[in-house]
Amino acid sequence: MLDKTQDTLVIDPVKMNIVNRIAADTVLAGDFLFKGGVLLQGTLQGVGEIAGRLVVWHDARLIGRFRILGDLYLLGQLGEATETEDDVDEGTEIECQGTAYVASSGVSTGTLIAAKLRMYDGAVLQGPFRTLRHGQSLPILHGD
Amino acid sequence: MQDREAIDRYFTEQVVGEPVVVEMGPSAGIRREPARGLRLHLLEAQAELLGHAARGLVSPLQGDAGLGQPVSTHALARARRRLLVLALVGILALWSALLWWLFERFAR
Numbered sequence: 001m002l003d004k005t006q007d008t009l010v011i012d013p014v015k016m017n018i019v020n021r022i023a024a025d026t027v028l029a030g031d032f033l034f035k036g037g038v039l040l041q042g043t044l045q046g047v048g049e050i051a052g053r054l055v056v057w058h059d060a061r062l063i064g065r066f067r068i069l070g071d072l073y074l075l076g077q078l079g080e081a082t083e084t085e086d087d088v089d090e091g092t093e094i095e096c097q098g099t100a101y102v103a104s105s106g107v108s109t110g111t112l113i114a115a116k117l118r119m120y121d122g123a124v125l126q127g128p129f130r131t132l133r134h135g136q137s138l139p140i141l142h143g144d
Numbered sequence: 145m146q147d148r149e150a151i152d153r154y155f156t157e158q159v160v161g162e163p164v165v166v167e168m169g170p171s172a173g174i175r176r177e178p179a180r181g182l183r184l185h186l187l188e189a190q191a192e193l194l195g196h197a198a199r200g201l202v203s204p205l206q207g208d209a210g211l212g213q214p215v216s217t218h219a220l221a222r223a224r225r226r227l228l229v230l231a232l233v234g235i236l237a238l239w240s241a242l243l244w245w246l247f248e249r250f251a252r
Binding site: 005006007008009010011012013014015016018019020021039053071073075101103104105118120121122123 | 152153155156157159160161162163164165166167168169170171211212213214215216217218
């Protein structure tokens with residue numbers, strides 16, 4: 001039963017074009033280019049681009065330098081776990097061309113750059129946040 | 145011949161999964177956006193919410209509310225109630241106007 005005082009998000013993989021999934025307990029490291037959205041339930045580490053939406057599930061982790069061409073839904077973790085609450089993971093920088101939604105369970109220890117940010121009570125932004133300006137956005141080409 | 149779109153859809157449903165609803169957090173979220181155009185953006189959000197509510201009035205599946213964009217179920221239900229009341233008042237007003245016009249037209 002859903003709590004009426006909470007904002008709810010419907011994730012429909014077909015309608016949202018989330019065609020890739022990294023399952024729980026899976027660890028991927030390397031250089032990636034995803035065509036379409038990603039449901040991340042395991043760990044993704046490295047460098048890459050996601051041409052779609054990214055959902056970082058509860059207990060999932062994204063580490064490294066990634067560019068997301070759609071919206072980001074953070075329910076898990078961005079960046080490495082740090083020893084203290086003041087530490088920042090310098091190696092993680094996530095650029096989101098859309099809106100970054102940080103749920104109350106979301107934690108970011110890396111640098112988050114997004115056109116818009118919406119965060120909920122309980123969310124932790126331990127690393128810095130920067131607004132992505134229009135001039136900095138990459139042009140997205142639509143081919144027929 | 146195989147329909148590629150149907151195959152893609154099948155694999156997406158089977159591998160990535162069925163639609164799910166997740167709770168993002170308390171509805172009174174904090175917005176941190178550029179100050180310019182914030183008011184306009186809020187109006188846009190309100191209009192969007194009313195749009196979701198209106199679609200929900202005619203669809204048993206509540207339209208596409210919350211798809212890819214978190215919404216407050218409480219605010220959505222409230223907007224839906226307001227729309228219903230407004231629609232009822234509108235229908236009553238139209239009915240009254242029609243009766244008045246008929247009375248004026250044929251009573252003489």
